[in-house]
Amino acid sequence: MAFSRQLLWSLAKYAVKNYHQGQSRFPFVLMLEPTLSCNLACAGCGRIRELKDSPRASLTVEECLSAVAEANAPIVSVTGGEPLLHPEIGSIVEGILATKRGITLCTNGLLLEESLHKFHPSPYLSFVVHLDGLAETHDRLTGRKGMFDTAIAAIRAAKNRGFRVMVNTTLYKTTDSAEIVQLLELLATIPIDGSMIAPAFGFEAVDADLFLTRAEAIAAFEPIYEIRHRVPFGNTPLYLEFLAGKRELACLPWSTPTRNPRGWRQPCYLLGDNYVPSFKMLMEETNWDAYGPGKDPRCANCMVHSGHDAAAMNEALSSLPNLWRVLKWAFF
Numbered sequence: 001m002a003f004s005r006q007l008l009w010s011l012a013k014y015a016v017k018n019y020h021q022g023q024s025r026f027p028f029v030l031m032l033e034p035t036l037s038c039n040l041a042c043a044g045c046g047r048i049r050e051l052k053d054s055p056r057a058s059l060t061v062e063e064c065l066s067a068v069a070e071a072n073a074p075i076v077s078v079t080g081g082e083p084l085l086h087p088e089i090g091s092i093v094e095g096i097l098a099t100k101r102g103i104t105l106c107t108n109g110l111l112l113e114e115s116l117h118k119f120h121p122s123p124y125l126s127f128v129v130h131l132d133g134l135a136e137t138h139d140r141l142t143g144r145k146g147m148f149d150t151a152i153a154a155i156r157a158a159k160n161r162g163f164r165v166m167v168n169t170t171l172y173k174t175t176d177s178a179e180i181v182q183l184l185e186l187l188a189t190i191p192i193d194g195s196m197i198a199p200a201f202g203f204e205a206v207d208a209d210l211f212l213t214r215a216e217a218i219a220a221f222e223p224i225y226e227i228r229h230r231v232p233f234g235n236t237p238l239y240l241e242f243l244a245g246k247r248e249l250a251c252l253p254w255s256t257p258t259r260n261p262r263g264w265r266q267p268c269y270l271l272g273d274n275y276v277p278s279f280k281m282l283m284e285e286t287n288w289d290a291y292g293p294g295k296d297p298r299c300a301n302c303m304v305h306s307g308h309d310a311a312a313m314n315e316a317l318s319s320l321p322n323l324w325r326v327l328k329w330a331f332f
Contacts, residue, residue, distance in 0.1 A: 011102070035081040039082050044132075131148065137175075137179060166196060169183065198235075256269050
């Protein structure tokens, strides 16, 4: 099971409470970027290229915990940059765990094994290691030989110490779907707790022909969708149907607010048109209706789980048959 029962129960209670109170927009996941520094230069990553001239590289522990309190989301995705480069990452994670929020700590895995002593296993904490293919492909995309073997060793070490571990895989134009099937089957033998998968977002800062159109992404995901009953996925079944072209989901950009050293990113994790100083300003002063496929051309091919998987959860909570499917996925 990708997420612990404690975390899923917290998420369900949070969502139902907001619906009952008549809230139309509220965050599911806070995307927290404690540092913009990274120890890799991955081919498809627009984040480091876009923010390379940022005047501040990191948030303090206090700023991180303040952002968590402001957004009040039930899940915090600690990302970046490479969050394990932050000198006080252990204190940041400990402070978030004290609030009983779920944490997915995203990492390229390079520093994971040597950093495990900074954390303790918890049903609210999952490491999410990025793997975009088997050894040759992943090493090429990360620009570092041996990166795949290092990441796999770190995953095994974390699992042996009792941590929850998931893997995040990105699909590019150069992706071989059969290779991703092999990767997911390999990871299931470790076993990891779930695989999250999504097509890459077409960052304007990346000068490379890497990004899939929506039709290409659906075609690339088709053979991966066929193994959904054999490997554990961290995405909801409704989102997997969306990737397979079997369901439409409208992006909910407000569901995954982003806080990094430059401020609150407006409008979403993927588009950075502006930065505002508070979560309240982000939610109240952003023209949310201006974004999404058919509204902003940059959104035309976006199928990334930040926005769409939250939309899947939103749809599940509004329909009893869909809710039952998500509960079966979560618990059985």
